[in-house]
Amino acid sequence: xxxxxxVYAAAFFAFLHLPVITLAAFSFNRSRFTVWEGFSLDWxxxxxxxxxxxEGTWNSIAIAxxxxxxxxxxxxxxxxxxxxxxxxxxxxxxxxxxxxxxIVMGISLLALFQWSFRWLHWQLGMHTVVxxxxxxxxxxxxxxxxxxxxxxxxxxxxxAMDLGATEWQAFRHVTxxxxxxxxxxxxxxxxxxxxxxxVITSMVAGVDxxxxxxxxxxMARRGASPVINAISALITVFFGILILLSERVxxx
Amino acid sequence: MTLRRWFLLPAWVWAAGLFxxxxxxxxxYSLLTRGxxxxxxxxxxxxxxxxxxxxxxxxxxxxxxxMAAASTVLSLVxxxxxxxxxxxxxxxxxxxxQLVILPFWTSFLVxxxxxxxxxxxxxxxxxxxxxxxxxxxxxxxxxxDGAVLxxxxxxxLPFMVLPIYATLERLDPALVEAAADLGARPWxxxxxxxxxxxxxxxxxxxxxxxxxxxGAYLTPDxxxxxRTVMVGNxxxxxxxxxxxxxxxxxxxxxxxxxxxxLVLLFLRRExxxxx
Numbered sequence: 338x339x340x341x342x343x344v345y346a347a348a349f350f351a352f353l354h355l356p357v358i359t360l361a362a363f364s365f366n367r368s369r370f371t372v373w374e375g376f377s378l379d380w381x382x383x384x385x386x387x388x389x390x391x392e393g394t395w396n397s398i399a400i401a402x403x404x405x406x407x408x409x410x411x412x413x414x415x416x417x418x419x420x421x422x423x424x425x426x427x428x429x430x431x432x433x434x435x436x437x438x439x440i441v442m443g444i445s446l447l448a449l450f451q452w453s454f455r456w457l458h459w460q461l462g463m464h465t466v467v468x469x470x471x472x473x474x475x476x477x478x479x480x481x482x483x484x485x486x487x488x489x490x491x492x493x494x495x496x497a498m499d500l501g502a503t504e505w506q507a508f509r510h511v512t513x514x515x516x517x518x519x520x521x522x523x524x525x526x527x528x529x530x531x532x533x534x535x536v537i538t539s540m541v542a543g544v545d546x547x548x549x550x551x552x553x554x555x556m557a558r559r560g561a562s563p564v565i566n567a568i569s570a571l572i573t574v575f576f577g578i579l580i581l582l583s584e585r586v587x588x589x
Numbered sequence: 590m591t592l593r594r595w596f597l598l599p600a601w602v603w604a605a606g607l608f609x610x611x612x613x614x615x616x617x618y619s620l621l622t623r624g625x626x627x628x629x630x631x632x633x634x635x636x637x638x639x640x641x642x643x644x645x646x647x648x649x650x651x652x653x654x655x656m657a658a659a660s661t662v663l664s665l666v667x668x669x670x671x672x673x674x675x676x677x678x679x680x681x682x683x684x685x686x687q688l689v690i691l692p693f694w695t696s697f698l699v700x701x702x703x704x705x706x707x708x709x710x711x712x713x714x715x716x717x718x719x720x721x722x723x724x725x726x727x728x729x730x731x732x733x734d735g736a737v738l739x740x741x742x743x744x745x746l747p748f749m750v751l752p753i754y755a756t757l758e759r760l761d762p763a764l765v766e767a768a769a770d771l772g773a774r775p776w777x778x779x780x781x782x783x784x785x786x787x788x789x790x791x792x793x794x795x796x797x798x799x800x801x802x803x804g805a806y807l808t809p810d811x812x813x814x815x816r817t818v819m820v821g822n823x824x825x826x827x828x829x830x831x832x833x834x835x836x837x838x839x840x841x842x843x844x845x846x847x848x849x850x851l852v853l854l855f856l857r858r859e860x861x862x863x864x
Contacts, residue, residue, distance in 0.1 A: 345674065439807075440804060445611035472603070569703070576696060
């Protein structure tokens with residue numbers, strides 16, 4: 338049984354990773370079709386020449402940076418507050434936001450924004466996308482930071498306060514330094530989920546806020562193209578760099 | 590105010606403004622009538638929920654439940670031996686775990702597109718089969734239920750492996766040895782000792798796979814090509830092309846109710862330990 342299990346595991350890992358590896362490999366193919374005709378970087382050059390892809394990339398970067406900054410702040414505060422004393426309502430909301438189907442979250446945020454337009458003079462655009470990304474990424478931040486907080490002893494803050502520190506000073510100088518790796522990992526996770534989202538974004542984006550996944554999706558629906566392979570390979574490498582960074586902060 | 594209140598304030602704003610309020614609005618919309626130009630109109634009604642029993646829409650809901658169930662079972666069958674292998678691989682365990690977690694850090698859209706690339710008529714699979722003279726015409730691998738099922742399993746498989754691995758890792762090896770000492774063959778040990786003890790992980794993994802599959806939108810849209818309509822596509826369609834927001838809202842409420850019920854059922858059994 339042992340040997341069969343090992344053979345199976347090899348097939349399993351191949352199934353999990355070969356599709357993306359093959360996809361990336363064919364981004365270097367000269368031919369437009371799935372027949373190898375030699376090495377070429379043409380499809381990468383095509384990315385730079387495509388104004389929609391470039392605009393989508395910049396929009397995605399701007400949105401991911403803004404949304405992950407906000408959700409990291411909100412989520413870290415939330416995890417710390419819940420660590421001091423739990424709240425069933427808040428914890429329940431976090432749970433539910435994680436399991437809410439993306440399409441439901443997308444249309445409900447769209448409904449909220451449309452409803453707010455009656456009073457507020459704004460339209461769908463970058464800001465609504467950022468708010469929507471904060472809506473779904475905050476729970477991820479809370480989970481990562483809360484996991485880190487479980488390794489911190491509450492006795493440390495109590496000791497600091499016995500020695501005359503205020504609540505804020507105890508947080509700032511005792512707990513926060515211990516949390517930094519967790520906060521950085523949470524921010525990187527928020528960055529990736531924000532950068533990757535298509536379903537929710539497509540519901541709340543305006544004409545000026547097409548993100549990279551939206552551009553890729555539109556291209557993919559028109560049919561496969563080696564340009565998508567190339568941009569996919571770049572995204573995978575970009576996410577790979579983020580995971581390496583995240584590993585590095587976790588084990589200093 | 591104490592420091593804790595200040596720290597929780599933004600989170601409460603998030604919970605009220607970006608989580609509860611949108612869902613409350615959808616709930617309200619689901620009880621309204623569709624206006625002439627696709628807006629919302631006055632009479633409050635249950636009509637939108639009644640329409641879910643219309644065979645056309647009821648079928649989509651049942652079909653989504655069936656697809657999610659099939660994806661869950663298939664993921665379980667594929668994930669269990671892999672989790673077993675990882676839990677028994679000693680020092681290399683962490684490396685294998687990283688390989689399972691890696692897809693979480695790869696774009697979901699890219700991973701779904703990879704199958705579009707592999708399965709299309711001029712894709713790698715059809716090209717290879719044609720080169721080997723096994724087929725003359727390309728096989729219609731894409732835009733059917735099978736492709737969607739494959740995409741769903743591929744997308745959420747790690748969610749099944751990790752919880753099963755977590756229970757197998759805590760499993761006392763002495764129990765397996767005891768079964769062997771008492772004369773159980775490896776298969777009997779697996780079925781009657783290991784699998785029952787891994788049940789909590791199997792339950793957790795099943796919930797984690799079933800829920801996103803039920804509400805899936807991207808996979809059926811991209812790999813099903815509009816032919817495999819699931820409930821997520823129905824919702825999207827009502828809010829965009831069909832412009833029937835009240836009905837789309839009613840479908841969303843039902844979907845949300847199913848998901849919430851599943852999570853509550855699961856938590857009641859397993860106890861909560863998220864935060």
